[in-house]
Amino acid sequence: MPQKKAVSAPKADGAPAEIVIDSADSTDLKLIVRLDALTTGNAKPKYWKHLLEGSRAHPDQQFFLVARNGTSLTGFIVGEIRAWEFGSPPCGWVFAIAVDPDHRLGAVGSRLFDTVCQRFRKAGVTKVRTMIARDSQLIMSFFRSQGMMAGPFIELEKDLDE
């Protein structure tokens, strides 16, 4: 596990800081990698760079948004529009979200989610999906609080060396 080090400091007076949701750019990459490593215990710089480049190359389909608090980064969300997977009409997929532990429960996650949903709507889709590990109660409670319910698909998998 990496050391639990905050990505950004909370405001000294405890007052809610001005959070701005914006598209990520290459200067955010370092902090995104750090926040993800802090959250998941796994640093994957190439993966995030690839997603960031994808969002810049296909801004109508792939969305990489960050929450900024002044110069610091307090969270990010990644989503994309996928069409006709397993017969499903185009829909928005959220496949990563993280908020700096020092800034949680201050609606940063909700604002990131709302903003990515707005982008999906603007792109013409009417459904948003995600997939969550069954034992990730925190993130599952978060998505439930945003009104998400189980959908019509079930994830199946198998070890390939069987």
Next chain:
Amino acid sequence: MKLQVATRHALFAVLELAAQADRQIAASDIAEKYSISPNHLAKVLRTLGRAGIVEASRGVGGGYRFCGNAKRLNLLDIIAVFEPIGPAAGGREAGDDTREGRALRLVMNEIEDSTRATLSSITIDTMLKIVRRTTPSTAGAPLRRAVVARSA
């Protein structure tokens, strides 16, 4: 999955009290809304009281008040007060040690795991949002009359 009667009553009582957490509500009002026997509900409320989820208020009018944290308390927390839930809940059964029994257990565990994940991710606060989004059933009133008539 079918919940036991006491568990359903507990969930209704908690939702009712948490929806108006600043008020104390008479047990008889809850019993009437959900067509529950007042005696049975009183027992359920005492159990919820011992679990620190609701408290009885003394004095004129009496009644109950929600005293949990609606943003943290989830459906599984409440259900677990009233009935065992999860892989070990059924205890050992005949045939469990056979390969067929173990294969069946594997499939049943898959279902139970996903039930637990669903119930533990829905807080009372989220459940109240789901309630607000749910349209009322027009069949509700006659159904209630029928239930009351049958239990009379």
